[in-house]
Amino acid sequence: MLTRRRSLALLAAATSGALVSGRALALEAFDFSPEQPGRVRAARDEEAIRLIAKDARFAQDGVFTVANNGGRFPFGGYATDTKTIIGSEPDIAQLVADALGRKLEIVPVSWSDWPLGVVSGKYDAVISNVTVTEQRKEKFDFSTYRKDLLGFYVRKDNPIVIREPRDVAGLRVIVSAGTNQEQILLRWNDQNVKAGLKPVEFQYHDDDVALYLSIESGRADAYLGPNALLGFKAAQEGKTRLAGNFSGGWPVLAEIAVTTRKGAGLAEAITHALNTQIKNGHYAQALARWNLSAEAIEESRTNPPGLPRT
Known part of the structure; x- marks a missing residue:
């Protein structure tokens, strides 16, 4: 796993010129800056907003609060300022937040802590390479966005x-x-x-x-x-x-999904928001930024069949 320490070491080496020239050139293909000027943004999606359940409650007013285990690129890691989480998962989170008309807040969490945080309402969602499984569907709703x-x-x-x-x-x-x-x-x-x-x-x-x-x-x-x-x-x-x-679930299809509390009333809205971004091409651009085009899906689904219990 690429820990925060290893992530920062890699970035420090890249910016100091300690890496060999060929590798340095390759690193330049990825933007590790906290500003993320190339991050793809989405327009407000009124239909997605209408699909938010009337009784849905967000962790913060006007904000989409997303948990992320920012420990490994390309999913999520620390930018050159050593504190901003960037990567493919924050990019997906940004598209969803924009579509829902909300400001995005990424909260770094350990892998073991996100389930309780989502169930308790501390976070609206976790977007951190979470695979849909039948066991997880007992407590969470899913909106798929990438193949595993x-x-x-x-x-x-x-x-x-x-x-x-x-x-x-x-x-x-x-x-x-x-x-x-x-x-x-x-x-x-x-x-x-x-x-x-x-x-x-x-x-x-x-x-x-x-x-x-x-x-x-x-x-x-x-x-x-x-x-x-x-x-x-x-x-x-x-x-x-x-x-x-x-x-990753061979021979069964495995998919990665935005994960929300079961019955929170957000999954259908998030699924619609993702499908809008798939159709308009923003989704493909977001994956391509982090070399993840091979894992693109054709359609987001709410609570599809997950990996079976072992």
Whole structure:
């Protein structure tokens, strides 16, 4: 995870010129300033506002208060002023706030604290890479805005293409222990072995430096992880590329959503606001700013089927 300390270290290195020239140029493709002049803004959406329930209560008058776990780019991290949270999730929050005719306030929270904060009404919503699950739907309403994708990333000059389980047969794949992606890769491997194909060679690394050295040196063929995070790093450094991606809930569709308290009366309005932005192109622009176009959805949905209980 990109913690605040690591985020600030990266930004300090970028601004001080400590990074090599190629990486510095890549970093310039992303705006880490607190002003965010390129952030896409939306017009007031009267129909979305009409869909806000009559008894809906916001945490603050005239404000859309959004919780965000600002610890990792491209989702959310600290700008060069070390205090302003920026990233793809704040950009989505801004579009929704604008559409609802409200000022946006982003509140940094730990991952473990957002559920109680949303349920209690301290925050109107959390926009922080939250996946829709059937268990979460018991307490929360959802308005989807992005696919939850995993990605296989390989060395930039590696021609491997991975579209289905058989494509990983015999490969040396790095994956993090105890993660959803590890469980999926284990199922793929079991399927391949039963079909008489070569097994995957699983590799585990606790250190990111060692992990990427394994990819770059050819000691590993691919790294399987969250597409958004790995794609952001690939865009920054230009050393790896996407070889294939699939749903984080494989074989079930997994989606990321704006999360509000169940029955708060905001979900339908937020869903409509998002669909307006999808239709007018602002949504696509917001994702493209953070290299997340691959995770775009065609339509926002309220409370779609979520990942099943395990």
